[in-house]
Amino acid sequence: MRDYIKRVIIALIMALCVSLLFLGGKHSEASMQVNKEMKDGWIWPADGIVSDTYGTRMGKHKGIDIAGKLNTPVLAVADGQVVKSYYSNTYGNVVFIKHPSHLVTVYAHLNKRNVFQGQKIKQGTVIGKMGETGQATGIHLHFETHQQEWRYDKKFALDPEKILGKADTGETVRGGIAASNGVVLEASSHIKFNHEDKIKVTNQQYIVKQGDTLYSISREKNISVTRIKELNHLSTDLIKPKQILNIH
Template sequence: MRDYIKRFLIAIIMALCVSLLFLGGRHTEAASTPETAEIKERWIWPSDGIISDTYGTRNGKHKGIDIAGNLDTPILAVEDGVVLKSYFSTTYGNVVFIKHPSNFVTVYAHLNKRSVMVGQSVKQGDMIGKMGKTGQATGTHLHFETHQLEWRYDKKFALDPEVLLGKADVGETVQGGVASIGDHILEASSHFHTSDDNSKLQTTESSIKDTYIVKQGDTLYSISKKRNTTINKIKELNQLTSDLIRPKQILIIQK
């Protein structure tokens, strides 16, 4: 009798495991659909910079990707749309929400400046603001989110932006105004739209030479010694108000 009960329990456990694997597969399939594949072919990256954090980190609470760069780097609309919100938040800082025809909502947070108003129509590649570190941000970067149908406070409909923009790991550079198609890059917007004709996107090559990715155990003191600079200079370049830094944070370092 005991052997029968054991076999019965083992069968139930195996059935549950198979069910969980099936559900996991369904979830992955839902994240990559013909609709998202089509969007991936036309959406552009929202700014120049280096990926400093990805979706799902911080125990699953990070519902977007972070692109670190220089202060006032232009932030671009990834697709045509209408501005849903443009305001200052204690968490997001200066933030812009755009609703797109594809029924996605994109969020651009921690901006130094906002260039659009609620209800305004924008075209793909329009400059909607400039990169900053407003709100709850430890350094200059763009926090970018994508949501299906609508943005909610609980971020129930959040989707990994890399599903729509292409895969990019921490430390990799991205260029605003280009879109991924498979393994190739298509220039979707060679010039972002702005009233200042002299404004230009900074090249990613110069950004690579002047950045440092914080490692576990690093301090501003140890980094300053490695790069032959000073703590004050690092803080000044990165608009840091304290000595607090975190692993994988991208710091701008003077040559």
Template sequence: MQDTKQKLFVYTIGILFGALLIVSNSVKAESYIEELEKTWIQPVEGTITDTFGTRNGKHKGIDIAAPEGAKIVSVSDGEVVKSYYSDTYGHVVFIHHPEGFETVYAHLNKRHVEQGEKVKKGQVLGIIGNTGISTGTHLHFELHKGKWTFEKDHALDPLFVFNEDEEQTVYTGQLDNGKNNDSVETNTVPSIDRGNTIKKKITVVKGDTLWGLSDKFKVPVLSIKKWNNLELDIIYPDQDLTIFINNSENYVVQPGDTIQSIAAEYSTSPEEIKKINDITSDKIYPEQVLVISKK
């Protein structure tokens, strides 16, 4: 009997220690991201047209629209691990950062760095474009904890590490390799406009869970926790939460669709659709993804 009680005591202590370890790691992760907020910069000045987790959870980054010719810069120091042309990403650059993250810069018009190069925070990686599977001039930006994988199972919401209230110093100069690397001409990178993203205040009711809210509002659980400084996965009735919602719809073009027919379906105009997606003609193609503003 005494032996059984001792085993039960050890088992209970083990469970409590495991729970404390999980909480401790969660707090460390939150603190680490907060540190990155102070040091990382935005990759381009522009307007967010699509957020993380849309398209039924398949969109593993954010889309930032900016004018043609806009420079895309590295968010932090790192090393170029890939720089090539992809059928889907178009001209794309992958950067590994010493903090243990990997960032992806896709749909570029031109690439200014090669695989193996060391880059500084704020160094120009390329010029914004519309290459690969893209619906307009924009940057598709991804953030991954560890290495990028085809399944993108390590993807994080990039808005975690973008401090929108402070100006950030960026790199202007040469690297040790002696190359005259293109760089940002100013010493700050302006904030990113959240575009169609709206801020919503909600009050938790009995039965709500983070996973339920994530599914309802089509945003990741991690994002909800970050926006509300939550360390645990627990919420309670009458708790007030802030959620950022992408106030737009994405429509996948089907065979036979025209801009006119899509505009009529969504009670908008062809001109509005073209403006939002930064396209100049009425030509669209099957499987093209169009952003449609909600009325």
């Protein structure tokens, strides 16, 4: 009898191992799908300066921020269907798009929404205009990417730069430009913004200039270095030219 029970337990353990291997295969398929999306050439959703990246704020920032001027066109990064288009207290005017790959993209803090739920759209469609609605500090687009679905806990969040291409904080990007081999084409070096004219910042923000340090900014703006780091979720004193900092 004991031998029989042992054989049953061993069989159950083997079945569990096979199931885990199968799930691992499914996970690999999902990763392959993301790689395919990268090859398909998603485009950047708006002109502007990357003001925050994925994973900052102690891991709570599940997207990227692109700061720009009011009413800058916001583009669909790929073909898809609008699954949500509404006003949220946190996201402000926000649009959710589901793509054929089953990835979902989110476009938040829009000043205006141009699309409606259920609408099928093509890559490059202007789905709204950049703004600062909802819980936003300054005019910018908050952009997210999720696998399968968007959830409140953002369990399936994916770093958008894995598909769009790498662009560090302070770099300039242009809507409609695709990534090639993980590098953004015509990012920063090809586009010249006169920041005071093109990028509208509030009196609560500061654009880092060449030669600035947190100490020099703290003296100029009468705010402590520690407070600047807290407001911008900085773990080091490293800042870059064109970076947008909150100072109040």
